[in-house]
Amino acid sequence: MTTPISDKIHHALSQIDNVLLAQDIWLILQEQKFVGFLPHFAIQHLCNKHQITPQQLSLQLLPIAACYATTPISHFNVGAIVIGVSSNFYFGANQEFCQTDIQQTIHAEQSAISHAWMRGEKQITDISVNYTPCGHCRQFMNELNSAEKLQIHLPHRKNNPLHQYLPDAFGPKNLNIQLHLLDQHDNQLSLNSNDPVISQALAMANQAHAPYSKAFHGIALQTQDQHIYHGSYAENTAFNPSLPAMQVALNYLILSGEAVENITRAVMVEKPQTLSYKRMAEDLLGSLTKVKLEYILT
Ligand SMILES: [Zn+2]
Incomplete structure (x- = not known):
């Protein structure tokens, strides 16, 4: 029997030193039924009330994002939070799957970025992660339409551009690709179905x-x-x-x-x-x- 996400989050909130901030985060997540997403107005409310910046708030929220991890193989929970150009926050966490191959794994940065994409985010300005991004994720992030200016924040190192982690990068521009990840695509496919x-x-x-x-x-x-x-x-x-x-x-x-x-x-x-x-x-x-x-x- 897996632990409900609400129980995991309740436990993780104890890692936030500011008890009043932890209480406010709990109320918001509870109200939205523990969806790993915070709309910009909720972030603005939390930042104004507790006198912190969105980047600081995203770092505080990393133990909460890590609650969404599924790690039957590594038992190593990584949490990531993407900040969109909309100012919304999208949580992400690593997902591992048993009885299949290791290539099926989703890394926390991939999780947060694809989560933002599926909720319609158009561009990502920042990503906060509780551990240094691996080489695989640095390359994944280089596909984004905002790769040139994407800022990475870690608990021990803040405000660093992606290309500091991935110097002399190989990316879509080397192959003259015009549309990047998170740009609007229309692949002109059709089907005859009302389902x-x-x-x-x-x-x-x-x-x-x-x-x-x-x-x-x-x-x-x-x-x-x-x-x-x-x-x-x-x-x-x-x-x-x-x-x-x-x-x-x-x-x-x-x-x-x-x-x-x-x-x-x-x-x-x-x-x-x-x-x-x-x-x-x-x-x-x-x-x-x-x-x-x-x-x-x-
Ligand atoms: Zn990774």
Whole structure:
């Protein structure tokens, strides 16, 4: 039996020295049913009341973000918080999966960034993480449309640009790619279906960032309460740090405080190309649930 996210957060709040700030954070998260997201007005309220900057608040919130981690392999919980150009905060945490391969893992920075993307954020200005970003994540972040000015904050080192962590970087600009991760994409895919879950998966395939392979694909996961969580494919110039749509959708579901056991339906829409993520998606889904993947080619 897994511990409810509310219990984990309640425990993590004790790590915040400012008891009044911890109480206010608890009330806000409780009110929004423990979704790992803070809207800009809530952040402004907390910062004004407690006389702290958004960056300081994001560092205080890292133990809360780490509560969303799933770490049956490493038992090492990483929390990340992305600040969007909208001033909203998006939580992220590392996700590990048993009974499948280690390549299916989602790192905390990938988790927070893809979470922001799925909630419609257009650009990321800052990311706070409780441990130094690994090389894989530095390369993943270099795909962002804001990579040139992205600021990284760690508990022991603040206000450092991504390119200080990734000097002489290889990125989309080396391959003359015009649209970057989080830019608006329209991959011009279509299907003849009125099914809302299929339509959502198609919309996700249409906004996938896959300029290198063109293996556009999207995922929609429906839960018992009829909610649909979606995911788009985030490809990377260096290929291996790419994040498949199944990971993005599962991460969105988990960061929304939902349990994977509540998935009742899973749809994947993919454009046939030299690559396919079908097998990887089926494998990951099959490691978590008995729900069978509905696979649709455009
Ligand atoms: Zn990493």
